[in-house]
Amino acid sequence: MLYTSCMKIGFQGRFLSRPFTGIGQYTSGLLAEFAKQREISFVIADPGKISGAIKRHYFEQYCAPKFFAQQKVDLIHFPYPGNPWRKMPIPAIVTVHDVIPWIFPEYRHGFFSSLAHEKAKNALHHAAHVITVSEFSKKEIERVCGIPEEKISVIYNGCCEIYSKKADDKVLDRFQLQPRQYFLYVGGYDRRKNVATLVEAFRQFSSKQKNAVLVLAGEPLHRTSLYDLTFENCRNTMKSGGSNILCTGFVDEAVLAALYQNAAAFVHLSKYEGFNIPLLEAATSKVPLILSDIPVHREIAKNNAVFVDHDDLHSITMALRKIWNNPPLQSEFSEKSTNLAKSYSWQKSAEKHLLLYQQLCQQPSYLLA
Numbered sequence: 447m448l449y450t451s452c453m454k455i456g457f458q459g460r461f462l463s464r465p466f467t468g469i470g471q472y473t474s475g476l477l478a479e480f481a482k483q484r485e486i487s488f489v490i491a492d493p494g495k496i497s498g499a500i501k502r503h504y505f506e507q508y509c510a511p512k513f514f515a516q517q518k519v520d521l522i523h524f525p526y527p528g529n530p531w532r533k534m535p536i537p538a539i540v541t542v543h544d545v546i547p548w549i550f551p552e553y554r555h556g557f558f559s560s561l562a563h564e565k566a567k568n569a570l571h572h573a574a575h576v577i578t579v580s581e582f583s584k585k586e587i588e589r590v591c592g593i594p595e596e597k598i599s600v601i602y603n604g605c606c607e608i609y610s611k612k613a614d615d616k617v618l619d620r621f622q623l624q625p626r627q628y629f630l631y632v633g634g635y636d637r638r639k640n641v642a643t644l645v646e647a648f649r650q651f652s653s654k655q656k657n658a659v660l661v662l663a664g665e666p667l668h669r670t671s672l673y674d675l676t677f678e679n680c681r682n683t684m685k686s687g688g689s690n691i692l693c694t695g696f697v698d699e700a701v702l703a704a705l706y707q708n709a710a711a712f713v714h715l716s717k718y719e720g721f722n723i724p725l726l727e728a729a730t731s732k733v734p735l736i737l738s739d740i741p742v743h744r745e746i747a748k749n750n751a752v753f754v755d756h757d758d759l760h761s762i763t764m765a766l767r768k769i770w771n772n773p774p775l776q777s778e779f780s781e782k783s784t785n786l787a788k789s790y791s792w793q794k795s796a797e798k799h800l801l802l803y804q805q806l807c808q809q810p811s812y813l814l815a
Contacts, residue, residue, distance in 0.1 A: 463495045
């Protein structure tokens with residue numbers, strides 16, 4: 447792909463220090479692809495690890511904008527709603543992955559947090575353009591933030607290429623797991639992820655399938671009211687030797703790839719998502735998908751998953767039984783996952799971002815509107 451003008455793009459890189467978050471994966475995935483082309487140059491503002499809300503906001507509101515101005519960039523991309531609350535002389539693109547902080551009060555911790563989220567929402571109106579990661583999120587941004595439809599572009603996420611490569615199956619020995627003898631969950635542990643319901647459905651299922659294991663990868667990032675005690679209770683029971691639920695803690699991508707590729711199915715029962723990158727990681731790993739029947743899962747996975755009511759224990763338990771020890775069905779949905787994964791990659795995502803940068807830079811009147 448060729449670009450007709452030489453552009454310099456500023457990219458705010460705060461989440462490079464948090465690579466296992468969705469925004470961190472988005473940031474690193476895009477920048478890795480951007481590095482493969484030479485027509486457009488990038489200047490990255492990377493503060494390293496920042497602790498505390500005051501330091502974070504100081505970087506977002508003052509340090510990063512000042513740095514980009516000094517670098518004389520043509521356009522700034524903020525990969526999350528972290529653009530300055532005031533209008534800048536340099537046009538900005540902001541990626542809004544979801545509207546979770548604005549529709550779920552539990553994600554706003556006190557007065558300052560509520561104020562900061564409200565300021566961030568209002569600052570979206572200063573952006574030249576908004577990118578989001580699904581048609582579902584686009585509609586939500588229009589509804590919640592009041593951003594006009596024509597000012598929002600949908601560009602789907604990708605996932606790391608490691609999941610498409612054969613993993614080291616010896617990883618299973620570390621966790622005493624057998625291929626296709628466990629279900630896998632990968633994701634966060636805040637309440638909307640609905641892990642408590644998954645655990646209860648699995649316990650009902652495993653009452654008749656004693657050899658089955660549920661693997662919960664990762665762990666909560668924080669210990670706040672956003673999280674229930676499901677994860678801690680499972681881990682404590684596991685440590686006492688009385689559970690067929692395995693909590694791995696944080697694992698690197700090589701380990702995670704092996705866990706994905708050998709699972710009987712990937713199960714994710716979230717009540718609300720803007721995209722859900724683990725869904726793509728699982729599909730790229732050719733593992734069958736059991737997903738909550740929410741709009742964004744239907745949009746991203748299409749007809750390539752077993753969909754369940756995220757609040758219906760019977761529906762979930764029946765889906766687990768449907769996949770378990772059923773090689774023909776596992777093979778069918780593994781093929782569906784393989785086909786699904788072909789539609790998404792960071793390369794495709796990056797190409798669409800680069801084209802959008804060019805289009806916006808060639809429309810100065812639009813940028814200054």
